[in-house]
Amino acid sequence: MSTCEQCWSDSQGPYGDPVRRYRELVETRKCTPEEQAGPGAGECPRCKRKTLHQYTAEPMCGCPSAFQAPSAEAIEAVRASLEPGDVNG
Numbered sequence: 001m002s003t004c005e006q007c008w009s010d011s012q013g014p015y016g017d018p019v020r021r022y023r024e025l026v027e028t029r030k031c032t033p034e035e036q037a038g039p040g041a042g043e044c045p046r047c048k049r050k051t052l053h054q055y056t057a058e059p060m061c062g063c064p065s066a067f068q069a070p071s072a073e074a075i076e077a078v079r080a081s082l083e084p085g086d087v088n089g
């Protein structure tokens with residue numbers, strides 16, 4: 001589970017342990033998916049809300065992730081296309 005960006009930014013400060021304070025905030029607040037995803041969030045392709053976490057791209061809205069891990073074949077195809085090959089000059 002990705003961090004709640006709203007609680008994380010509010011937990012930073014000169015007082016106490018930020019990790020402990022973050023846990024307290026997360027448990028007591030009920031942040032919206034938009035707040036959890038942070039100000040740099042991406043748009044969820046399913047519900048069209050700004051709920052894709054700004055660092056992990058996890059859909060905080062709870063929609064199934066639009067991102068699927070690429071297959072080994074797909075990675076190999078991209079890698080092959082990036083190699084210079086036998087271009088002369």
Ligand SMILES: [Zn+2]
Nearest residue numbers: 004006007031
């Ligand atoms: Zn929060």
Ligand SMILES: [Zn+2]
Nearest residue numbers: 044047061063
């Ligand atoms: Zn969504």
